[in-house]
Amino acid sequence: MYFTSRFLYPTTQQHCCCRTTHSDAKLKDPFTLAQRDLTSLYDDIKKELFVSKDELKFLCDYYFDGKGKAIRPMIVVLMARALNIHSNRSGDLLPGQRAIAMITEMIHTASLVHDDVIDGSDRRRGKRTINEVWGEKKAILAGDFILSAASMALARIGNITVVKVLSQVIEDLVRGEFMQLGSKENENERFKHYLEKTFKKTASLIANSCKAVSILVNSDPDIHEIAYEYGKNVGIAFQLVDDVLDFTSGANNLGKPSAADLKLGLATGPVLFACQQFPELHAMIMRRFSSNGDVDRAWQYVIQSDGVEQTSFLAKRYCQEAIRQISMLRPSPERDALIRLTEMVLTRDK
């Protein structure tokens, strides 16, 4: 069984050193620290996607505009440098580690492009989606194309274990999206299903790309596990916070309308917790909020419940586990930036 109880319920035990470390105001901002590695990332992605056909090029460049948060490649480059220092090397990125940061962003973007077709979304990050601008056909192809370019770049790294680890991500992304199309009758199963989907759709990419940069610098499986567990726990926390923001953030902040998940028929953390207080939500969840007024009614129940607080609390526990894991690495500015990042994940408001 892949999902152990540890996965579902992270330990809350916190490593003593990080209690002090992560509240240290002098810690470098992760974005600043990662900047030197990320500056040319989008240019490099565009080179990977170099295509003679103008339209395919425009399509692929469209999302790689360098205006995203680039949180995934940022975690990857910080993790790579922290692991290099832990392994008694210079903090400098190996070429393969840099490639993994790029591939991570490409896989993420390819999955967004297909998700937007599947959800029929017209906006993403305040921009019109590819399917909205160029139509579904070209959006399907653009997603396939970005993924194939990522696979080519992955093969060029030349490490078969890294290929395996990142191929697993692509499979997880598809399984996660497929899980999202289904719903679960039983309430306990439903929460497990939600966390499993969250892992596959969001955390697997971060966990496995952290593991991949570890594989390139260190042969110790315990170190790969630390990298993986940090990525997994931060990834799940990131998505839990995203699900909270869908209820608490206005349309302008998040770049997409609030309660978007309810409108898509999705019951995320806040709704699932709220359903424990308001069993009336059960029927609405089962019909995927498809009856007239369901979305508004469900929203009201969630706001009246402690669903948002409970989901935020769960996110915090995942972050604590991420901190516990990463604190096992030798101290470095990058390690500490990864600790600080967990705070930023929890406190972001968009």
Added chain:
Amino acid sequence: MYFTSRFLYPTTQQHCCCRTTHSDAKLKDPFTLAQRDLTSLYDDIKKELFVSKDELKFLCDYYFDGKGKAIRPMIVVLMARALNIHSNRSGDLLPGQRAIAMITEMIHTASLVHDDVIDGSDRRRGKRTINEVWGEKKAILAGDFILSAASMALARIGNITVVKVLSQVIEDLVRGEFMQLGSKENENERFKHYLEKTFKKTASLIANSCKAVSILVNSDPDIHEIAYEYGKNVGIAFQLVDDVLDFTSGANNLGKPSAADLKLGLATGPVLFACQQFPELHAMIMRRFSSNGDVDRAWQYVIQSDGVEQTSFLAKRYCQEAIRQISMLRPSPERDALIRLTEMVLTRDK
């Protein structure tokens, strides 16, 4: 420049030994010879796609029903055995070669699933398409999923060159499909564009999977080139014949309605040759046969022209080049079956 003049216009020079060999009535039927390797292929593919979610499983099993011609894996297993014998080994397949036969069929099927969504096709091989039965969303996911499972199986072979060679195929498939969505103003460019698209959409998979099984058994790049060139030339011939059959075969034979390409707005070999005799076709090609009566009028022009004969002749030249290449291998029943296969490609009527 990837497409050399040799690519566009295969040499007609034929290797002396194959003149006698490929007309030999005693040559084993390629399908019979490949059968021992193909029997459990679809069961193995289903194992690769093992999924706990019932619906995703049904979707993925849907095309792997073992009722297809399996021409791609057949070529791969015959090529692998011919190459093994050429390299002084037993003809037995290496596990990696068998995996490549399976991956080839998986990549092919994944691309069909997405092509059917893009073309809005409701039937394929006499069956309803996945998008027709389960809807576009699930068809997009099913294609992604089959591709991700193929990538996982590819990584498990553990040979990075093989990963590179087959990742190139996925990129070619997408670029080919994208090319199909565009049309070319200039008539000379249009034919080159058509052949390039044909290579990318059909021949690249066969060429590169032949090369991949060669890489696993032999380190001589000349041998890889023979395998690749055989696959490329047979692949292009196969598609040229397919394009001819779209004009000459009834709906019942091919399992899809005739003139399907015209209805999709596509100008294939027969139309492009016909346009040299009937320049009236030019305007119709440019508007992708979208005006009322275009499909019928274009069809009439093609039938009155020698477009079908010229396309068939071109297919024959590609097959001759395929024979010339494969004849450089040491004789074996599998090599000779690959020679015989070129005849079957040319004479098939469905």
